[in-house]
Amino acid sequence: MREPLVIAVAQPPCTALDVEKNAAAHAAAIREAHARVVVFPELSLTGYEFDAPALSPDDPWLAAVVEACAETGALALAGAPVQGEGELLHIALLAVDGTGATIAYRKQWIGGREPERFSPGPAPAVLEVDGWRLGLAVCKDTGVPQHQADTAALGMDVYVASVLDFEKDAHVPAERARRTAVTYGVPVAVSSFAGPTGQGYTRSAGRSGIWSRTGEVLARSGPEPGAFARAVLT
Numbered sequence: 001m002r003e004p005l006v007i008a009v010a011q012p013p014c015t016a017l018d019v020e021k022n023a024a025a026h027a028a029a030i031r032e033a034h035a036r037v038v039v040f041p042e043l044s045l046t047g048y049e050f051d052a053p054a055l056s057p058d059d060p061w062l063a064a065v066v067e068a069c070a071e072t073g074a075l076a077l078a079g080a081p082v083q084g085e086g087e088l089l090h091i092a093l094l095a096v097d098g099t100g101a102t103i104a105y106r107k108q109w110i111g112g113r114e115p116e117r118f119s120p121g122p123a124p125a126v127l128e129v130d131g132w133r134l135g136l137a138v139c140k141d142t143g144v145p146q147h148q149a150d151t152a153a154l155g156m157d158v159y160v161a162s163v164l165d166f167e168k169d170a171h172v173p174a175e176r177a178r179r180t181a182v183t184y185g186v187p188v189a190v191s192s193f194a195g196p197t198g199q200g201y202t203r204s205a206g207r208s209g210i211w212s213r214t215g216e217v218l219a220r221s222g223p224e225p226g227a228f229a230r231a232v233l234t
Contacts, residue, residue, distance in 0.1 A: 002131040005233040007158070008035035009208035011194035013225035016047040019061045027068035030076055033228055037075050037129055041193035042139045042164040043091060044079040049198040050117045054089050055080040057101040070098030075129055077104065079138070079162045081118070088119040093136055093162060095127055107138035109147060113199065124151040137161040142176045142190070152184050158233065159186055164193040167223070170205035178215035185213050187233050195225035
């Protein structure tokens with residue numbers, strides 16, 4: 001049988017385009033969370049800034065996150081722009097552990113002004129951690145039933161999402177999380193950006209949370225930067 005999985009959804013403070021400072025904030029959140037998996041919001045390492053350059057998994061600024069993961073035994077899922085085709089980038093999730101970082105997933109369903117800067121990712125993805133298969137999603141993915149279906153088809157045990165919403169739309173990720181949990185019978189963990197960021201997000205939602213396979217709230221954070229929620233999945 002699998003061991004229980006301790007998972008946390010964190011929403012660290014973010015300074016626009018300052019990867020070094022944001023990586024330090026991620027490292028602090030990892031140490032505070034005491035979790036096996038720590039999930040961060042969409043584009044958490046740069047902010048939702050369309051002029052942010054691509055971030056490479058071997059970027060030296062990520063060393064602080066790698067070190068925190070090595071100390072705690074955590075796997076972190078952090079949001080970053082990564083190189084796509086030509087001049088376009090992908091909105092990605094980096095999987096970071098004590099040995100380094102890899103690109104775990106590229107957002108498939110992009111919207112708004114994102115196509116001006118980003119291209120859609122090629123396929124759904126799952127990431128295995130201690131026998132748990134994490135289905136990965138970024139923001140708009142969570143509102144597209146095809147994404148959940150395609151990810152579930154890969155065999156997911158938990159649906160994990162990194163999102164950014166306006167404060168007035170804080171109910172949206174919660175509603176989507178409950179729907180996905182009930183439809184597929186899996187827990188859902190959503191890390192939601194908190195504080196101001198680019199593209200007009202002067203007040204983002206925060207309120208990261210973890211829902212049970214029956215759609216009940218297991219843990220929920222407040223709206224403020226620096227908050228996190230943590231739960232044990234069995």
